[in-house]
Amino acid sequence: MSTVNEKITEKIRSEAQRLLSSGEIAAFIGYEAGSLPMSVRPFVARKPEDASRLVWNSFCVLNLANYLPALLKSFEPPRRPGDPPPEGPLPKVGILATGCWSRNIVVQIKENQVDRDRVVIVGVPSRGMVSARKVKEAVGERDIQACTEEDHSLKISGEGFEQELNRWDVVRDNCKTCVHPDPVIYDILIGDPAGERQVQDRFAQVDEIEHKSLEERWDWFADSFSSCVRCYACRNACPLCYCPTCFVDDSRPQWVGKSTEQTDTMLFHILRAYHCAGRCTDCGSCESVCPVGIPMRLLTKKLNKDVLEMYGSEAGMSLDEPLPLTTYNPADPQGFVLTEKSEKGGDR
């Protein structure tokens, strides 16, 4: 009996093969097997025969929408700023999309980074992706040499140990609190829709920090982000970060210091999070790729909570909804605006 993921893999391969050989798309963004247990690697299939390399499993943690704007651009003839857009139809790109990834594609379309007509979206309802970090912790940080995945369990083994884990126990926190596992936009759907999930306290991790005192919150921020190496993996794994020059890479003027001094590290993380306000889908890419395990996702999760509570909006749910932070409504809440009367350290 093949597992759910094996069945999805088969369908992904056949769809990608069909799309590539018919010439409908020039490239297909998916995943292929990696060189380590629990690893997969993003893969751009460009020939029909590449399709057999595609795989799907619980470790597809990096949001593939991240590659979409640049890959589309790579198929456009080069032009300078101010040149007219190229004439005639441009090559299309196929891409896999879970619930959150599809919402990021919606955001990219609305922000004019992606042309809907040039994308063939192959939707895959998400069963939640596994955190390799949680798995490593569950086996006592021992060296993992093999991992086999069943529908509801993972078999982990290494030198002198073998352990079976319940899959859901090691699913990422963002996936556990996800309420929209199904793609919101797609051309082809693979697998059965999971339906909207009921999650109690989906912002519990944020609430926990909000309930701390100002000093405790500062300590949490300082401690949790102290091991940052400023590698920017969180930024580069994010499908929202497509600026040609990021504020941290600007040298004239230089907005933020380059070293791992606390001030500079914190400034980077705060600004990175704020740039995602109203746009983040809590896909968890940033946290999953961090080589030192910083929980930076909680900053954007807090902003997701605020945007939902204040503007009733969740990012990328539909192509027709306006972008929350570029839309003004006289009834918008104003309580967070700092005035002379605001209490020092007040929340809103």
Place this chain on the structure above:
Amino acid sequence: MKALKLDRNAIGQWLSAMAGERDIYVPAPDGPAKGTWTLLTDYSMPEIKPGVPARPVKNFLFPQPETLLKFSTVPTDPNCCLPSEPEENGRKNVVFGVRPCDARSIGLNALACKADTYYQANMEKNAIIGLTCSQVCSTCFCSETGGSPMGTEGCDVSLTEIDGSYIARAMTERGEALLALAESSGKEVTDSDISAVEALEEKARAGSDEIRNPEEQLRAKDLMELYNAPFWQELADRCINCGACTFLCPTCYCFDIQDETLHGKGRRIRCQDSCMFPLFTLHASGHNPRGQKIQRVRNRFMHKMKYFPDRFGPISCVGCGRCVRDCPVNIDIREVMRSLLHI
């Protein structure tokens, strides 16, 4: 050179004795600092897991950030804008439990940092106590890069665990002096201890992989053929161009220099930089010789596997496997090395 046999208790006493004159750093076991190096305050043998900690030992040789000089920006200050030496606390360090791959990186980086007085001073400041590996992890490949799980290169003292005790061998004069502090708590090594270590060394040699002396093979290859190899595009397709590999790599030593000023005081610092970032090569004119991702990905591997060996001899990789383990998109330098060797 001196050698002693130390049980866990004796190691504790030795650490305590060394702490009189040096700060001792060990890999942090857990908590938010997990994977970094932390100041030892409880003088007992620390728990050191198999494999390498997240952070390489280079952070002691290239402190993040390192203050090169200080200056005042107050116009009325007679020394305004004149450089002065930064204050030092004068303490020296012992870095304890360094794996052979990390220890070997210190010497490799020194090849490129011969004239770097700051690097040389940091080599002087930090004594290295190595710990050989009894377990080779799934991401380890030191023996393919010219190292060994039993390697001692770069260590002042090398420890090898045998049946719960440690055979400590001094490898340098500085190590000899440090190990002298363990004489009262340790035991003389016996012939059987020495032969046990030699047996492990023999086993490490026998167990190593098919790739031997990659530097010789790579030096013999045509540079342009490697440069124009077809596989770079596939690597660039998935690389997200973060700096995780470079910042965690023990042999990536590139840096940026910045002047920072605040309230009339200034400092010139250097901090690590990454060839993965476009800003790394951006010229003042606006031209960027490595403006495309594929150029940056290729450069990192070409530097390690071709430019460095062409210039200095060995490849600039010690096989610690951090980049393999922590790359967000599973770019595996072992595969890149094989691809280059097969061209």
